[in-house]
Amino acid sequence: GAVVSQHPSWVICKSGTSVKIECRSLDFQATTMFWYRQFPKQSLMLMATSNEGSKATYEQGVEKDKFLINHASLTLSTLTVTSAHPEDSSFYICSARPGDSYGYTFGSGTRLTVV
Amino acid sequence: EDQVTQSPEALRLQEGESSSLNCSYTVSGLRGLFWYRQDPGKGPEFLFTLYSAGEEKEKERLKATLTKKESFLHITAPKPEDSATYLCAVRANYGGSQGNLIFGKGTKLSVKP
Numbered sequence: 001g002a003v004v005s006q007h008p009s010w011v012i013c014k015s016g017t018s019v020k021i022e023c024r025s026l027d028f029q030a031t032t033m034f035w036y037r038q039f040p041k042q043s044l045m046l047m048a049t050s051n052e053g054s055k056a057t058y059e060q061g062v063e064k065d066k067f068l069i070n071h072a073s074l075t076l077s078t079l080t081v082t083s084a085h086p087e088d089s090s091f092y093i094c095s096a097r098p099g100d101s102y103g104y105t106f107g108s109g110t111r112l113t114v115v
Numbered sequence: 116e117d118q119v120t121q122s123p124e125a126l127r128l129q130e131g132e133s134s135s136l137n138c139s140y141t142v143s144g145l146r147g148l149f150w151y152r153q154d155p156g157k158g159p160e161f162l163f164t165l166y167s168a169g170e171e172k173e174k175e176r177l178k179a180t181l182t183k184k185e186s187f188l189h190i191t192a193p194k195p196e197d198s199a200t201y202l203c204a205v206r207a208n209y210g211g212s213q214g215n216l217i218f219g220k221g222t223k224l225s226v227k228p
Contacts, residue, residue, distance in 0.1 A: 004158075108158045
């Protein structure tokens, strides 16, 4: 079945540093990938839609300069949290859809802790 | 405003005790209702997609149904390994062919042996 691989699964970084999270579609091409953020006991909130070869579309309230998204190929999208602060600590999840007849497939998530 | 509401927030069952989880939605043009299972610290795992009222899908002990306003996830004779958070999401009639999903907050299911 369709697999989305996300790395790292967890990361701890110091305030002010940047962290890159990778999302790969392993057995299908994904022209579009979605990046979500999830706080404890909260639903997944869409941050941005990543489009291969073009700029990402950000949801209202999400800082473009803080959450940099690059979708350079049909199988890889990256999310870089720049100048991270403790309030950026969260669970980040990517998603893609292999095709119209498939459900959305999610990565395993990345737990980011900023200290 | 498009919205997804799940109830209850948490549900505790004894092994073998069947029950249902509810997902109520308001959306301008439903293009699919999705059920996912999420284990702690993991990404959501796809369970079902429903597209039209009256549709039903089954997988092992789970059965999902859909009406024009809500969906139910029925769990028959649950086992402890069914313990997880179950998420409901809808895809609205916008956002192009790859429209994003709108999620509910989930129902945390605990099944005791």
